[in-house]
Amino acid sequence: MPRILVIDDDPTQRLLTSAVLKSAGHSVLEAVDGEAGLEIATSTKPDLILCDVMMPRLNGYQMVAALKKEPSTANIPVIFLSSMSERTHVRVGMNTGADDYLAKPIRASELRQAVDTLLAKRRQQLEQFAEKAEEAIQVALQDQKQTLSGKYEQQLLKELNRRWQAEINSDTGLKYEDAPVLGVDLFGPLMARLPDGEERAVAIKRVYEAACDALYLFGARHLQPFGHYMLAIFVDEARPDPQKLKLQAIRAAFTLQRAVRAAVDTARGAPLPEAESRALIAVGVHTGPVTLMGLADALHGGMGITLATGEGISAAAALLRHGRAQHWQVSCSAALAGGIGEFITTGRGDHVPEGDNHRAFNAMELLSPNRTPA
Structure with missing residues (x-):
């Protein structure tokens, strides 16, 4: 039940106003002047205040200003009740902070309408405040959750890296029966588009960093450059999910292309034509057996070299070369597309012949990822 404070030094007017409000179902508090009204308002926080203007000790304007x-x-709505209905008095009252101004004698219907309007407005304000408060709480909880999750993942990553390096350096290496492998022809056709001289070295570094950032962003676990090519292997020992890893590799392929094109445009100081830009980078994505071996490097003491081998590596390299010959920007093997067909859009298909270290397999042009699984 809304609680309304009526402040008026005229007992008859105060009684009539209170009677109208009570008949409408409101709880009513009364004060005989502005000073008493201010004290009651401060202690009870009513939903609405009806206040006379001309009163002893503290008039209505002074009471509202306080x-x-x-x-x-400050946010309690106020309606001034006064026999002074001239525009100047109304303006003074509204400038003081009142929400409405009713001239005496007041009709009951007019009073009820004004009260209902302001109470509805106050309810809406309180609901909006509650929604914003709830949003702020949820944001704070989410931030806290992300902070704790980030700390946990950092500790987990440190432990996984320790185990990963230990297993790589073992006699058998680190074996994955089925790991997504991304191959990219990073500097083949690209070199002719880069500036000459010292600027070329800066541009090559910028392109390489852009490619690494894109691959690591989507969960690449190991990168291995060779010549103008680069291989990226996607594994997750903590939460192995083949479908998720395949989609991460695919999203990495398209993100890598955009990142490298942007780096090339920055290095050149001007964007390449769209058709020429799209033909710069060829990417192939496959999944298959991979072994990571740590090779001892006697020259550098404790430092070593990680070698990626296996049919998955050989097939990814063959797919990359085949896709480049077919003018496919992104090539995808049928093995990788298996189980994620609804999340990708494919184009033309072809057959990649058998190589020295891999069997023949079917491949297709990958046009785009569609959506992320729920």
């Missing part, structure tokens, strides 16, 4: 100075009462 209310608006206090944060706890």
Whole structure:
């Protein structure tokens, strides 16, 4: 039940106003002047205040001005009740902070309408405040969750890296029966588009860093450059999910292309034509057996070299070369597309012949990822 404070030094007017409000189902508090009204408003925080203007000790304007100075009462709506209905008095009242102004004698219907309007407005304001408060709480909880999750993942990553390096350096190496492998022809046709001289070295570094950032962003676990090619292997020992890893590799392929094109445009100081830009980078994505071996390097003491081998590596390299010959920007093997067909859009298909270290397999042009699984 809304609680309304009526402040008026005229007992008859105060009684009539209170009677109208009570008949409408409101709880009513009364004060005989502005000073008493301010004290009651401060202690009870009513939903609405009806206040006379001309009163002893503290008039209506002074009382409302005092209310608006206090944060706890500043948002309580106020209706002035006064026999002074001239525009100048109305303007003074509204400038003081009142929400409405009713001239005496007041009709009951007019009073009820004004009260209902302001109470509805106050309810809406309180609901909006509650929604914003709830949003702020949820944001704070999410931030806390992400902070804790980030700390956990950092500790987990340190432990996985320790185990990963230990297993790589073992006699048998680190074996994956089925790991997504991304191969990219990073500097083949690209070199002719880069500036000459010292600027070329800066541009090559910028392109390489852009490619690494894109691959690591989507979970690449191991990168191995060779010549103008680069291989990226996607594994997750903590939460192995073949479908997720395949989609991460695919999204990495398209993100890598955009990142490298942007790096090339920055290095050149001007964008390449769209058709020429799209033909710069060829990417192939396959999945298959992979072994990572740590090779001892006697020259550098404890430092070593990680070698990626296996049918998955050989097939990914063959797929990359085959896709480049077919003018496919992104090539995808049928093995990798298996189980994620609804999440990707493919184009033309072809057959990649058998090589020295891999069997023949079917491949297709990958046009785009569609959506992320729920």
